[in-house]
Amino acid sequence: MSDTWVDVPDGSHFPIHNLPYGVFSRPGERPRVGVAIGDFVLDLAGVSAAGLLDAPDRGGVRDWFACDALNAFMAAGPRAWRATRERLTELLTDSAYADRVRSHLTPRAEVTLHLPWRVADYVDFYSSQHHAENVGRIFRPDQQPLTPNWKHLPIGYHGRAGTVVCSGTPIVRPCGQRKAPGDPAPTFGPSRRLDIEAEVGFVVGVPSKLGEPVPVERFREHVFGVVLVNDWSARDIQAWEYVPLGPFLGKSFATSVSPWVVPLDALEAARITPPAQDPEPLPYLRGGEGLDLALEIRLNGTVVSRPPFAAMYWTPAQQLAHLTVNGASLRTGDLYASGTVSGPERSQRGSLLELAWNGAEPVKLEDGSTRVFLEDGDTVSISATAPGTGGVRIGFGEVVGTIEPARR
Ligand SMILES: O=C(O)/C=C/C(=O)CC(=O)CC(=O)O
Ligand SMILES: [Ca+2]
Ligand SMILES: [Mg+2]
Numbered sequence: 001m002s003d004t005w006v007d008v009p010d011g012s013h014f015p016i017h018n019l020p021y022g023v024f025s026r027p028g029e030r031p032r033v034g035v036a037i038g039d040f041v042l043d044l045a046g047v048s049a050a051g052l053l054d055a056p057d058r059g060g061v062r063d064w065f066a067c068d069a070l071n072a073f074m075a076a077g078p079r080a081w082r083a084t085r086e087r088l089t090e091l092l093t094d095s096a097y098a099d100r101v102r103s104h105l106t107p108r109a110e111v112t113l114h115l116p117w118r119v120a121d122y123v124d125f126y127s128s129q130h131h132a133e134n135v136g137r138i139f140r141p142d143q144q145p146l147t148p149n150w151k152h153l154p155i156g157y158h159g160r161a162g163t164v165v166c167s168g169t170p171i172v173r174p175c176g177q178r179k180a181p182g183d184p185a186p187t188f189g190p191s192r193r194l195d196i197e198a199e200v201g202f203v204v205g206v207p208s209k210l211g212e213p214v215p216v217e218r219f220r221e222h223v224f225g226v227v228l229v230n231d232w233s234a235r236d237i238q239a240w241e242y243v244p245l246g247p248f249l250g251k252s253f254a255t256s257v258s259p260w261v262v263p264l265d266a267l268e269a270a271r272i273t274p275p276a277q278d279p280e281p282l283p284y285l286r287g288g289e290g291l292d293l294a295l296e297i298r299l300n301g302t303v304v305s306r307p308p309f310a311a312m313y314w315t316p317a318q319q320l321a322h323l324t325v326n327g328a329s330l331r332t333g334d335l336y337a338s339g340t341v342s343g344p345e346r347s348q349r350g351s352l353l354e355l356a357w358n359g360a361e362p363v364k365l366e367d368g369s370t371r372v373f374l375e376d377g378d379t380v381s382i383s384a385t386a387p388g389t390g391g392v393r394i395g396f397g398e399v400v401g402t403i404e405p406a407r408r
Contacts, residue, residue: 004092006105008038013395017388019088020260020396021070021225024111031068031114036260036397037092039108046104047091054087070117070261074205074224075332081205081224085265113259115166116227117203120333122161122255123323124199124231124247125154127314129275131342134354139239151279154314154322156336159231160252164335167258167399171232173376173406174253178236190406191234191250194374197340198297198307198350198382199229202316203261204334211327216287219317222330225261228295228382228399229337232256235353235373257335258382258399266394267291270386274315281318284325288315291386293396295341297350298381299374302365307341307350309384376405 004016014020014036024041025031032045045066047053053065064073073080091097126132129146132155136145149155173194179186205224208214214222231251238250274290293309314322319336340350349355352373356363362370374380381400388394 004037005095005098006037006040006092012038013383013385013397014038014260015388015392015394016089016092017390017392018262018266018394019085020262020266021073022116022260023068023070023114024106025114026106026111033065033067033070033073034111035088036108037105040105041108041111042088042092042101043104043106047101050100050104052091052097052100053084068114070224071332074117074203075207077206078221081263082265085263113166113168115164115257116259116261118333119161119164119335120204120331122159122164122334123156123336124159124251124339125156125314125319125337126339127154127312127319128339128342128350129313130311130344130348131340131350131354134342134349138353138358151277151313152281153285154319156319156323156339157246159247159255161335163252164255164257167256167401169254169256169401170404171254171256171401172404174234174237174249175406175408176234176237176249177240179240180236186240190408191236192373193235194403195233195235195352196297196374196380196382197231197233198295198305199231199337199340200291200293200295200309200384201227201229201257201335201337202320203227204330204336205332206330207332208324208330210329212329213284213327214320214324214330215284216317216321219288219320220264223264223316223320225263226267226291226396227261228258228384228396230256230380230382230399230401231337231340232401233351233353254401255337256399256401258397260397262394262396266388267386269389272310275311275313277313284321285318288317288321290315293384293386295350295382295384298383299363299371300365300367300379304363304365305347305349305355307348308343309338309341311343311348312338312341374403376403378403
């Protein structure tokens with residue numbers, strides 16, 4: 001197994017088998033594209049300008065990396081992604097390149113990480129059966145937990161692309177209309193039931209044509225990579241507004257993503273058969289694979305949940321096929337999120353709504369305090385790891401956010 005000449009600490013999320021892409025800047029310099037390796041960022045604009053990146057489409061290489069977003073590279077397609085990944089692996093494993101490449105490494109602690117791509121459209125699915133059943137029981141106790149359509153199609157809604165923010169961006173507590181079932185009328189004010197949703201996001205590189213669906217088996221021709229998502233959710237605003245059109249202001253105030261986009265090729269060893277689907281879905285939804293990602297949610301440093309992505313009912317390829325089956329086109333930069341990742345166990349639930357069961361079972365933190373929803377000043381971090389090639393685990397880093405008081 002090849003290994004890198006860069007000093008990578010044991011347990012790092014970013015061994016040579018990962019090589020996720022991001023956008024970073026050093027103090028006083030413009031943002032550019034980089035790759036994470038151990039505790040360093042490799043400056044791809046610098047490496048490319050030095051003539052070290054031998055990609056197929058050489059003329060375009062500089063435009064891909066000397067810029068503040070991954071979009072141009074993402075649009076270049078799977079052949080370019082694979083060739084670049086192979087060349088980066090060569091540069092970072094063959095010690096003959098060490099002297100020329102080392103000057104393009106910067107400690108990650110010295111850089112600022114930015115939103116890695118310009119988000120085009122944003123869709124959020126609802127593909128964990130455990131989550132959907134939990135939320136159904138809490139929001140609609142008098143009905144079947146799963147709606148009649150749930151096992152026939154991956155339910156989703158269109159979110160707000162412009163408020164997708166990079167990890168680390170403070171989250172201002174939203175204000176809005178709230179009305180609990182017993183209240184005589186709605187009131188306006190800061191959300192009292194601010195929550196998280198731990199999700200996995202899929203980033204589209206190659207666009208599709210209007211009118212032409214993208215079938216399940218074309219998933220890898222369009223999707224560039226994978227990020228972690230925190231779909232911040234104001235449950236009181238949501239519960240009052242969502243009938244009958246679905247989530248709106250309760251979720252559109254901010255959605256955080258992790259700064260490193262893990263390429264699909266880094267997740268080869270994480271591919272798994274998803275849970276059996278019964279009833280069998282319609283033909284356009286057949287096929288697709290799951291991913292064995294282990295998520296971890298920390299609230300003010302305490303691990304409060306470990307959701308397993310392997311338990312998701314609908315796969316990312318099925319989600320993509322569904323979201324384009326009507327002929328809706330994809331754009332470079334589209335983001336679609338899995339929906340909250342919840343497993344069958346209590347310790348695997350992906351939101352506080354579920355973990356504290358709508359307030360009935362407060363979550364205990366290591367400092368002795370308890371939470372049913374988020375308080376001002378709380379910090380939430382979601383991380384994940386996956387099996388990598390060669391038996392080495394790879395990771396996604398984290399998506400983190402701290403709650404700031406409402407501005408009124
Ligand atoms: O069942 C509902 O009414 C609402 C569910 C959600 O809030 C979930 C959502 O945003 C989709 C997901 O993350 O699974
Ligand atoms: Ca969500
Ligand atoms: Mg959101």
